[in-house]
Amino acid sequence: MLASERFDSIPVSHARQFLEPGPVVLLTTRHAGRDNVMTVGWHQVLEFTPSIISCVVSRGCRSFDMLRASGQCVLNVPTSDMLDAVVRVGNSSGDEVDKFAAFGLERAQAHDVDAAVLPQCHAHLECRLRDDRAVERYNLFILEVTHISARPSPKEPEYLHYSGDGVFMLSGKRVSRRKLFRPEMLGF
Amino acid sequence: MLASERFDSIPVSHARQFLEPGPVVLLTTRHAGRDNVMTVGWHQVLEFTPSIISCVVSRGCRSFDMLRASGQCVLNVPTSDMLDAVVRVGNSSGDEVDKFAAFGLERAQAHDVDAAVLPQCHAHLECRLRDDRAVERYNLFILEVTHISARPSPKEPEYLHYSGDGVFMLSGKRVSRRKLFRPEMLGF
Numbered sequence: 001m002l003a004s005e006r007f008d009s010i011p012v013s014h015a016r017q018f019l020e021p022g023p024v025v026l027l028t029t030r031h032a033g034r035d036n037v038m039t040v041g042w043h044q045v046l047e048f049t050p051s052i053i054s055c056v057v058s059r060g061c062r063s064f065d066m067l068r069a070s071g072q073c074v075l076n077v078p079t080s081d082m083l084d085a086v087v088r089v090g091n092s093s094g095d096e097v098d099k100f101a102a103f104g105l106e107r108a109q110a111h112d113v114d115a116a117v118l119p120q121c122h123a124h125l126e127c128r129l130r131d132d133r134a135v136e137r138y139n140l141f142i143l144e145v146t147h148i149s150a151r152p153s154p155k156e157p158e159y160l161h162y163s164g165d166g167v168f169m170l171s172g173k174r175v176s177r178r179k180l181f182r183p184e185m186l187g188f
Numbered sequence: 189m190l191a192s193e194r195f196d197s198i199p200v201s202h203a204r205q206f207l208e209p210g211p212v213v214l215l216t217t218r219h220a221g222r223d224n225v226m227t228v229g230w231h232q233v234l235e236f237t238p239s240i241i242s243c244v245v246s247r248g249c250r251s252f253d254m255l256r257a258s259g260q261c262v263l264n265v266p267t268s269d270m271l272d273a274v275v276r277v278g279n280s281s282g283d284e285v286d287k288f289a290a291f292g293l294e295r296a297q298a299h300d301v302d303a304a305v306l307p308q309c310h311a312h313l314e315c316r317l318r319d320d321r322a323v324e325r326y327n328l329f330i331l332e333v334t335h336i337s338a339r340p341s342p343k344e345p346e347y348l349h350y351s352g353d354g355v356f357m358l359s360g361k362r363v364s365r366r367k368l369f370r371p372e373m374l375g376f
Contacts, residue, residue, distance in 0.1 A: 016351075017352045020210065021357050022211070022349055045229075045244070056233070083363065084368065087365045090373070091368060131325075134321075138240070140234060140242075158360070161349075163204075163208060164205045164208065165205075165375060166373075166374050168362065168365065170360040170361050172360030172361070175355070175356050178353070179354075180275040186353055
């Protein structure tokens, strides 16, 4: 991680905090000494403990082959100040351009996996491929989150949520309804 | 649908428009003449055509058994004015309470499947169970969207996005970056 940056470690069982609201993420992979990054909007949480998530990576993308080969990746969660980079990454191919250099994305070493993390992003979910049984049929990778780091602030980051046709929704205000929850439903 | 309500039919390939931004949904099922509803935050898009999505329904919930038995459901997308009902549905069981009556949820007949739609919601994605191979391992249901209806307004609905621990994020403002997209990436 960059020396100037401070990130907190977050329990892996809290992956929902970052993914369940539905932001697009920047997925980084490394294989044979090369890094790649792609924009991913199709992901979900599957389980708290172990911390399991899934995401679709399109066949034909370089990242698809790299994730299959390395079995590792990072889901980096960008904020709205990174909008143009997110769009440009999603509309280019690692075969044609060095997306890190072209779009100003810094890289740092991950904690647990062999892939880049993007320190400009708010959070980084490091993952290992757990189950590839749904890859052939749906391009669906089932991943185990093995480490999470996140900036301690802001408390209410403005993520980017893609709604199709070139339009993004930005995270809005937060509201608590903790008082209406059963106690066992809280804490994660 | 209620006579007083007007809903548009939306191409099923546009399911991403409603699900990809990451809102919680109210999942309705019907089996043996009984309706049920539960709150679901763990879902994603898998494919445009056919229109395939996935969602986790916790084992032990009545909805889990009903979805397995009927093979049909509706994902109803609520807006922020329904926040308290969404939370109360998510913190109660159909074994203990009639959630529709207790939380003021109206019901109407779906277009394609045998399950209730909730006309107070902004959109309704009617689905049929397509693949149950990931149910045993992850409680993950792979569904095909067979019909979508949605209110024509507002154009920028305020959905509810759950971020854990009793806190919701509301959909914020929309921003377009259509000019940065390759033409073949637009239109859906």
